Amino acid sequence: VKVGVIVFPGSNCDRDMYHVLTDVFNLDAQYFWHEKSLPKNIDAVILPGGFSYGDRLRAGVIAAHSPIIKDVKKLAEKGIPILGVCNGFQILVESGLLPGVLLKNESLNFMCEWTNLIVENNTTSFTNQFELHQKIPIPIANGEGRYYADDVMLKQLKKKNQIVFRYSDVVNGSTDRIAGVCNEDENVVGMMPHPERAVESEINPIDNKPSSLIFESLLVKMGVSN
Amino acid sequence: LSLDSNELSELKSKIGRNPTSTELQIVSAEWSEHCSYKSSKKHLKMLPMTGALVINEKGYDSGVLDVGGGYVVTAHIESHNHPSAVEPFGGAATGVGGVIRDILSAGTRPIAIFDGLRFGNIEKDQQARWLFKNAVSGVAAYGNCLGIPTIGGEVEFDDCYRNYALVDVAAIGFGKKENLIKNHAKKGDLVVLLGGFTGRDGIGGSQFASDSLESEDRSAVQIPDPFIEKLIIEAVLEARNEKLIHAMKDLGGGGLSCAVSETADALDIGIEMDVGKVHTRESDMHPDEIMVSESQERMLIVTDKIKLKKLESICKKFHIECSVIGHVTTDNQMRVKKGTKTLANLPTDVVANATLLDLPSKYPEYLKTIENEKKFKSISDYSKTLMKLLASPNIASKIWVYGQYDHEVGIRTVVKPGNDASVLRLDNGKFLSAKIDGNPKHCYINPREGAIGCFEEACRNVVCTGAKPIGMLDHLQFGNPKDPEIFWTFLESLKGLTDFAKYFEIPCIGGKVSLYNETSAGPIKPTPVIGVLGLIDKKPLVPQKISENDCLAIIGDTKDEMGGSEYFEYIHKFIGGKCPTVDFSESKKNMNAVLDVIDAKILKSAHDCSKGGFAVAVSELCMQNMIGCKVSLEKIPGGKLDIDRALFSESHSRYLLTFEKKNLKKLEILLKKNKVSFEIIGHFEGDKIQFVSGTNSIVDLRVDKAQKTWLNSLRDLVLHG
Numbered sequence: 028v029k030v031g032v033i034v035f036p037g038s039n040c041d042r043d044m045y046h047v048l049t050d051v052f053n054l055d056a057q058y059f060w061h062e063k064s065l066p067k068n069i070d071a072v073i074l075p076g077g078f079s080y081g082d083r084l085r086a087g088v089i090a091a092h093s094p095i096i097k098d099v100k101k102l103a104e105k106g107i108p109i110l111g112v113c114n115g116f117q118i119l120v121e122s123g124l125l126p127g128v129l130l131k132n133e134s135l136n137f138m139c140e141w142t143n144l145i146v147e148n149n150t151t152s153f154t155n156q157f158e159l160h161q162k163i164p165i166p167i168a169n170g171e172g173r174y175y176a177d178d179v180m181l182k183q184l185k186k187k188n189q190i191v192f193r194y195s196d197v198v199n200g201s202t203d204r205i206a207g208v209c210n211e212d213e214n215v216v217g218m219m220p221h222p223e224r225a226v227e228s229e230i231n232p233i234d235n236k237p238s239s240l241i242f243e244s245l246l247v248k249m250g251v252s253n
Numbered sequence: 254l255s256l257d258s259n260e261l262s263e264l265k266s267k268i269g270r271n272p273t274s275t276e277l278q279i280v281s282a283e284w285s286e287h288c289s290y291k292s293s294k295k296h297l298k299m300l301p302m303t304g305a306l307v308i309n310e311k312g313y314d315s316g317v318l319d320v321g322g323g324y325v326v327t328a329h330i331e332s333h334n335h336p337s338a339v340e341p342f343g344g345a346a347t348g349v350g351g352v353i354r355d356i357l358s359a360g361t362r363p364i365a366i367f368d369g370l371r372f373g374n375i376e377k378d379q380q381a382r383w384l385f386k387n388a389v390s391g392v393a394a395y396g397n398c399l400g401i402p403t404i405g406g407e408v409e410f411d412d413c414y415r416n417y418a419l420v421d422v423a424a425i426g427f428g429k430k431e432n433l434i435k436n437h438a439k440k441g442d443l444v445v446l447l448g449g450f451t452g453r454d455g456i457g458g459s460q461f462a463s464d465s466l467e468s469e470d471r472s473a474v475q476i477p478d479p480f481i482e483k484l485i486i487e488a489v490l491e492a493r494n495e496k497l498i499h500a501m502k503d504l505g506g507g508g509l510s511c512a513v514s515e516t517a518d519a520l521d522i523g524i525e526m527d528v529g530k531v532h533t534r535e536s537d538m539h540p541d542e543i544m545v546s547e548s549q550e551r552m553l554i555v556t557d558k559i560k561l562k563k564l565e566s567i568c569k570k571f572h573i574e575c576s577v578i579g580h581v582t583t584d585n586q587m588r589v590k591k592g593t594k595t596l597a598n599l600p601t602d603v604v605a606n607a608t609l610l611d612l613p614s615k616y617p618e619y620l621k622t623i624e625n626e627k628k629f630k631s632i633s634d635y636s637k638t639l640m641k642l643l644a645s646p647n648i649a650s651k652i653w654v655y656g657q658y659d660h661e662v663g664i665r666t667v668v669k670p671g672n673d674a675s676v677l678r679l680d681n682g683k684f685l686s687a688k689i690d691g692n693p694k695h696c697y698i699n700p701r702e703g704a705i706g707c708f709e710e711a712c713r714n715v716v717c718t719g720a721k722p723i724g725m726l727d728h729l730q731f732g733n734p735k736d737p738e739i740f741w742t743f744l745e746s747l748k749g750l751t752d753f754a755k756y757f758e759i760p761c762i763g764g765k766v767s768l769y770n771e772t773s774a775g776p777i778k779p780t781p782v783i784g785v786l787g788l789i790d791k792k793p794l795v796p797q798k799i800s801e802n803d804c805l806a807i808i809g810d811t812k813d814e815m816g817g818s819e820y821f822e823y824i825h826k827f828i829g830g831k832c833p834t835v836d837f838s839e840s841k842k843n844m845n846a847v848l849d850v851i852d853a854k855i856l857k858s859a860h861d862c863s864k865g866g867f868a869v870a871v872s873e874l875c876m877q878n879m880i881g882c883k884v885s886l887e888k889i890p891g892g893k894l895d896i897d898r899a900l901f902s903e904s905h906s907r908y909l910l911t912f913e914k915k916n917l918k919k920l921e922i923l924l925k926k927n928k929v930s931f932e933i934i935g936h937f938e939g940d941k942i943q944f945v946s947g948t949n950s951i952v953d954l955r956v957d958k959a960q961k962t963w964l965n966s967l968r969d970l971v972l973h974g
Binding site: 036037039040042043046047060076077078080081082083136137138139140166168170221223224227229230232 | 390400484795
């Protein structure tokens with residue numbers, strides 16, 4: 028199997044994600060520059076965090092028009108697992124692959140801190156190994172991480188079970204404490220917190236096992252584990 | 254122009270003619286204090302700069318340490334004081350950018366940033382609050398965008414920085430030894446300018462920074478663009494991997510003038526360049542402006558014709574500009590042309606080496622009486638005093654600051670900000686610990702002992718993580734060096750640092766001197782800021798959660814040295830008294846003892862005792878772990894001390910150790926073996942910070958209340974005044 032890590036100009040968590048995929052989960056990962064195309068037989072795609080195009084205009088909005096996004100859309104339709112983390116989530120939202128929008132945090136500041144997530148949907152490509160409502164200690168690091176959906180969309184998200192993660196506390200003013208969502212087919216997931224920063228016990232001061240389940244869920248989905 | 258009449262006639266006699274206008278611009282930039290270190294260079298040589306791990310190569314802008322397994326760590330410190338005092342966001346941001354490029358120019362990837370920020374009294378002064386808030390935003394905006402974690406630093410407020418700002422940024426790089434750029438060049442090699450466009454920002458910035466801050470010259474402040482810097486980092490590292498770079502230098506103070514002349518001088522070559530080939534932001538820029546512009550995010554690279562093609566294609570991939578602006582010659586001249594017209598033709602050694610000054614120094618008047626202490630009214634309620642200190646801007650938690658910095662990106666941060674020193678994991682299985690420290694209050698009272706104290710404090714911090722200090726960065730910030738009294742304080746600090754560095758065999762691997770830090774209100778207090786890097790071969794001591802009945806020990810004597818303490822200055826508004834001094838042999842013994850007990854794996858945490866003294870250090874442990882303690886003050890080692898001194902003296906060489914009761918015997922045996930002064934002074938229990946003296950309760954403070962105040966007071970002050 029092969030997992031693609033997309034690199035946009037300004038991506039800065041690409042190397043961290045690559046390390047986790049290859050060194051921690053022994054996956055065959057490959058970087059793809061945003062101007063290149065993705066092979067049709069790729070098994071999963073990850074859009075890592077960072078500041079694509081320096082967050083100019085609005086986080087993720089320019090990268091959403093990169094040539095490679097066309098391929099990502101095609102793969103999404105085919106049901107290939109696609110994960111967007113932080114800026115990757117912003118790009119997925121801006122490209123229309125995921126619903127909603129990400130706004131400046133309520134504090135108007137960049138926030139870097141450890142938070143707790145609650146798993147609200149445990150059937151997606153990246154959460155199928157979790158208990159429902161399982162807690163995940165995980166760090167956030169963003170300036171535009173406040174998920175927003177209006178009442179109509181929120182109702183829709185709840186009805187279709189598209190809310191994947193909520194913060195256990197009010198962190199940044201996100202609608203309904205939403206930290207991550209998925210598409211209707213549950214193969215495309217976006218989340219603001221950084222699982223790649225939480226899967227190794229050496230750098231996770233609390234508990235690294237829950238975050239690891241995000242990647243283990245992907246392994247199961249791709250049929251390479253257990 | 255900053256050249257004085259002596260320097261002008263010196264230049265004329267060296268080149269045997271009148272300089273052209275471009276030559277004057279180039280030399281003024283390069284002979285400025287900022288670029289030439291003309292006042293300090295003679296004396297800086299006293300610092301030990303070699304050591305078993307130090308790798309010295311020509312033309313490096315950062316220090317290089319061999320950390321084993323084929324890997325190196327690079328480090329450098331810079332400040333951006335003048336610009337930050339005028340435009341704090343841009344000044345601080347470009348300060349980050351500059352030091353990052355110094356790390357990059359050695360061929361290493363930047364992996365961490367530290368920031369030391371100093372402002373006026375934010376409790377009273379709205380301007381100071383504005384400067385602080387925006388400088389933090391500037392560091393955050395730049396570092397976060399680059400994806401380089403800002404993992405530590407310090408923030409301090411003092412009246413001496415009124416209407417001013419000290420913004421110090423240190424950076425650490427990491428890479429394979431074999432990938433270090435070995436700066437070299439030969440005739441016919443090409444000189445390439447890579448990165449951002451040269452514009453009209455930062456014109457004369459280095460000269461602006463080499464004078465007192467009297468006007469707000471905003472055009473001298475550079476404009477930050479971290480996105481371009483990020484692209485440059487990736488492009489340069491890709492070029493490094495493909496071995497396309499013969500020599501490299503970042504463009505900082507003095508712009509092209511400085512980068513070209515210093516590269517040529519360091520490599521013993523000449524460079525001929527054409528200003529018309531420089532990619533500029535505006536088409537009508539004058540050649541002189543192009544030569545001294547300090548526009549950011551630019552690198553000077555020497556390569557050859559064959560490698561240029563590959564370099565160009567890398568730049569194309571990242572959509573960054575790459576212009577061949579000149580070539581290498583053998584005549585050791587710096588020749589600047591526009592088309593066929595020669596604008597400047599100067600010997601590179603003349604440009605790059607200003608005549609060094611030997612400035613007079615004189616014992617300052619103010620020091621003659623400063624150690625006299627005043628008698629204060631005795632404190633009736635120490636709980637209240639302690640609470641007041643915990644809420645004070647210098648002691649309150651800096652979470653509002655580092656919470657805005659991405660300190661996790663890069664997934665190396667093992668010990669995170671908010672502790673003594675931060676620790677990064679390295680690819681060779683080892684760990685790097687680092688910290689920067691300054692203390693202008695101590696340094697004002699005794700420039701020598703104060704500077705030594707900063708150095709020792711930074712060492713204590715890295716020792717608390719289990720690291721052995723392996724290198725030091727010094728950043729010496731003072732007022733106008735032409736004032737002999739100020740220059741005396743500079744020399745005293747430098748001598749103190751030198752003595753400590755030699756005794757402990759910690760080489761100085763890099764540094765910076767920043768002079769003329771004054772406003773119309775006068776000079777700043779002497780502010781050396783010291784960074785220390787420590788290496789951990791095995792595992793770092795990551796602070797573990799303290800629980801009920803865990804014990805507390807202190808190593809090191811508490812002495813009657815209250816001068817410059819937060820207690821004197823913040824509570825009693827008194828500047829004076831005897832400031833803490835470091836006993837070198839005691840300091841070394843204590844350091845080794847702490848490393849020994851960490852090595853024995855019997856500690857939960859080790860914490861350094863510094864600002865605010867013993868009372869604050871113990872409170873910090875309680876507040877971070879949300880647990881109370883019961884501590885007997887009369888057990889504190891160091892002879893007979895009154896309550897004020899026991900609680901608030903800022904004596905050096907002291908460490909607080911926490912451990913499980915079952916390890917008590919082992920700890921005592923190890924500490925006795927190390928022959929250090931130590932005492933088991935209490936334990937953790939309940940939900941109150943309790944200090945007792947005999948049967949008297951001295952402090953009795955609820956931890957939750959203290960913690961809330963300590964965590965929120967800085968934020969509240971910034972947001973609501």
